[in-house]
Amino acid sequence: MSAKMQYLGKSFTLLLIVQFSDLTFTHCGNVLVLPGEYSHWYNMRNIVGELLNRIHSVTVLQESFQYLVFDVPLKAHEVHSLSEQLINIWMQYPRPNMVQIGLQIVDVLGKVREMHQIMCDRVLRNAYQIFYTHFGNLIMMCFFSDPMMPCTDLMAQTLKILHVLLLQIPAPPSYVPAATLELKNMLLYIVHTTIFRLNMKFTFDTIYTEIWGKPTTMCETMGKADIWLIRTYWDFEYPRPLLPNFKFVGGLHCKPTKPLPKELEEFVQSSGDHGIIVFSLGSMISNLTMERANTIASALGQIPQKVVWRYDGKTPETLAPNTKIYDWIPQNDLLGHPKTKAFITHGGTNGLYEAIYHGVPMVGLPLFADQPDNLMHMKTKGAAVVLDINKMQSEDLVDALKTVLNNPSYKESIMRLSRIHHDQPMKPLDQAVYWIEFVMRHKGAKHLQVQAHNLSWYQYHCLDVVAFLLSVAALITFLFIKTCCFLIRKCFRKTRPDAKAKKSKKE
Numbered sequence: 066m067s068a069k070m071q072y073l074g075k076s077f078t079l080l081l082i083v084q085f086s087d088l089t090f091t092h093c094g095n096v097l098v099l100p101g102e103y104s105h106w107y108n109m110r111n112i113v114g115e116l117l118n119r120i121h122s123v124t125v126l127q128e129s130f131q132y133l134v135f136d137v138p139l140k141a142h143e144v145h146s147l148s149e150q151l152i153n154i155w156m157q158y159p160r161p162n163m164v165q166i167g168l169q170i171v172d173v174l175g176k177v178r179e180m181h182q183i184m185c186d187r188v189l190r191n192a193y194q195i196f197y198t199h200f201g202n203l204i205m206m207c208f209f210s211d212p213m214m215p216c217t218d219l220m221a222q223t224l225k226i227l228h229v230l231l232l233q234i235p236a237p238p239s240y241v242p243a244a245t246l247e248l249k250n251m252l253l254y255i256v257h258t259t260i261f262r263l264n265m266k267f268t269f270d271t272i273y274t275e276i277w278g279k280p281t282t283m284c285e286t287m288g289k290a291d292i293w294l295i296r297t298y299w300d301f302e303y304p305r306p307l308l309p310n311f312k313f314v315g316g317l318h319c320k321p322t323k324p325l326p327k328e329l330e331e332f333v334q335s336s337g338d339h340g341i342i343v344f345s346l347g348s349m350i351s352n353l354t355m356e357r358a359n360t361i362a363s364a365l366g367q368i369p370q371k372v373v374w375r376y377d378g379k380t381p382e383t384l385a386p387n388t389k390i391y392d393w394i395p396q397n398d399l400l401g402h403p404k405t406k407a408f409i410t411h412g413g414t415n416g417l418y419e420a421i422y423h424g425v426p427m428v429g430l431p432l433f434a435d436q437p438d439n440l441m442h443m444k445t446k447g448a449a450v451v452l453d454i455n456k457m458q459s460e461d462l463v464d465a466l467k468t469v470l471n472n473p474s475y476k477e478s479i480m481r482l483s484r485i486h487h488d489q490p491m492k493p494l495d496q497a498v499y500w501i502e503f504v505m506r507h508k509g510a511k512h513l514q515v516q517a518h519n520l521s522w523y524q525y526h527c528l529d530v531v532a533f534l535l536s537v538a539a540l541i542t543f544l545f546i547k548t549c550c551f552l553i554r555k556c557f558r559k560t561r562p563d564a565k566a567k568k569s570k571k572e
Contacts, residue, residue, distance in 0.1 A: 087348040095122045096504035097226070099217050105347075107415055108296060109211060109231060111318045115498045126439050178268045185216035207505045218286040219273055227504045228290045231314075231497075290519025291510040292500045296414055298493070300421055300485040301442055310513035312500050316486055317493035318415060319422035324403030329373070332389055333404050336371035340406040340465065343399045343425075345375040347413045350432065357454065359383045364462035370406060370470070373399060400425050407469050412436035418441065424483040426475035428465045430454040447478035 096116055100106040116123050154169045187260040205219045207227040210217035221228035291310065298315035325333065333341050344365070346353075353361070358381040364387025365372045377392045384390070396416065399405060401423040410416045412431040417439055420427055427449040429440035443449035450465040491499065504510050523529055 094207055094502065096124065096501065096505075097208045098123060098125045098170040099208070099214050099220070100125065105211045105231075108318055109209070109443050111494055112209070112231075112497050116501065117493055119498065119502075121502075132341075181216070181268070182272050185219070185276060189489075207501060209501060212287065216269075216272070216276075218275065218283070218290060219281075222286055222289060227509050229292045229294060229501050229504055230287070230290045231294045232298060244451060285518065289514075291504045291514070294500065298486060299487070300482045301417065301439075303442070304493075308513075308515050308556065310510055310515075312496060314415070314493040314497040316418035316422055317497050318348075318397075319419055322398045322399060322423075323395070325395060325398055325402065329391075329395075329399075332371065332373070333399075333402060336404055339369040339371070341371045341373055341399075341402070342368070342407045342409060343373050343394070343396065343405055344409040345394065345396055345416065346411040346430065346432065347416065350411065353378055355379065355381070360457070360459050361462065362388060364459040364466070367459070367463050368466055368470075377445070407466060410440075412440040412443075414439060418486075421482050421486050424480045426469045426479045428452065428462070428469055430457075446482060448482060449475070465542075 096113075098109060098113055100109045108180040113123055113125065116265070139412045150173045154166060154173065207229060208217070208221045209231070210221075211231050212218070218228065218230075265283050270281070273283055275284065293308075293311050294314045295311055296315055296317075298313045301315060302313075303445040324330070342365075353376075358376070358378060362381035362385065365374070366383065367389045368387070370387070372388040373394055374390050375392070375394045375396070376390045380390065393498055397419050400408060400419050405423070405425055407428060408416070408420045408425045409428045410420065410432065412429050413436060417427070427440075427443055429436075429449045429451040430453075431437040431440045431451065432454065437451075440449055440451045444451050446544065450468050452461055452465055489496075517525055
């Protein structure tokens with residue numbers, strides 16, 4: 066099992082079928098897993114491991130279609146190249162204006178659309194025949210996927226199998242802050258929603274309609290998922306109403322600490338009473354520009370703490386003796402070490418939850434995607450200081466670190482969030498596995514699905530009802546006015562001859 070899980074730890078793209086556990090366990094469930102990339106797979110990997118421990122049959126779709134003769138002309142390095150292009154556009158230094166950045170992103174998104182169309186088309190056109198050939202009875206299978214992978218919802222609908230999604234939570238704009246607080250909340254919500262809707266309409270909706278053979282939207286098919294596993298919890302989220310098939314599993318990957326490797330433990334212990342700072346920008350950022358790396362290294366050299374920095378780029382010229390660079394670090398174990406005082410992070414959900422789990426305050430350097438929003442949550446909850454990595458100077462990073470280290474309110478805030486996280490009736494990983502098993506036991510969770518997914522946008526907002534009521538009100542008003550006019554005219558007609566008679570008599 067350990068060898069299998071080590072193999073699973075590698076980056077997964079699409080799509081070779083790799084099957085685990087013994088299919089003779091007919092009383093257990095069959096789970097088909099389509100993982101996302103990078104940190105998204107890190108969450109799913111833990112759920113896969115727990116499903117295997119409970120003797121379920123788990124099938125992971127991995128890179129290369131050759132085993133299933135899908136003949137898809139896509140390789141992992143092509144997918145990774147597009148991801149890296151998006152990252153490099155956002156991380157340019159000196160940074161171009163937003164119009165140039167937008168045009169560059171649109172160009173890459175065009176390539177992403179072509180890639181998604183190929184993947185969706187080749188997989189879905191023959192999905193049922195191919196999967197049925199290899200798995201026989203698809204009725205008893207549960208499909209577990211990440212929505213970052215295209216067409217997973219359409220695949221579940223094509224195969225007519227149960228579907229569980231792992232994703233982050235949507236937010237109403239009226240009382241939940243948007244991705245940044247620099248602009249008015251509703252304005253940001255409108256901009257984000259418009260961009261999202263247009264992208265869906267001209268990208269996925271077109272692909273879905275073409276493959277499905279009738280008008281179909283991505284939102285419509287995603288809405289048919291049985292359970293949505295949300296990768297956060299109320300320690301992180303702002304309060305809001307939720308649907309009954311939304312289940313929180315934030316921090317499911319967090320674990321108690323294990324001993325550090327000997328060399329790393331010696332370095333940590335050499336920090337004395339000052340302790341250490343853990344620094345990582347996640348799995349997608351392999352290096353920085355030399356200018357940015359020197360700015361950061363210079364700042365780290367000005368603090369008394371030792372620094373463990375996950376970085377595989379060229380060694381900065383300003384690297385100080387108190388900072389040690391590693392290609393890879395056991396981040397969870399370092400954050401749980403008693404000598405860890407702070408965490409410099411890009412704001413990925415996995416890293417944030419490890420910091421919450423172990424109670425470590427943060428300095429945030431958000432890069433792109435959901436990271437600014439994630440760190441805004443931590444900032445508003447008093448557990449982080451947030452900087453702009455493209456604009457900050459060494460002094461800014463030093464000041465942020467001193468604030469987090471010397472102001473006890475940051476430690477108190479993160480410990481409060483940590484206590485909330487640990488005070489749950491069921492561990493997040495157990496929660497995730499429970500709901501997957503629930504879906505398999507009951508052959509779905511249709512009783513938890515809201516009917517809003519079957520409504521059009523104007524029905525959802527009751528605009529048809531409003532239009533009807535306004536029409537009725539307008540009709541009643543019109544009839545009332547017409548009736549009044551009619552009665553007034555009739556009255557004047559009756560009084561008019563008398564008036565004439567009186568006039569002639571007077572004459």
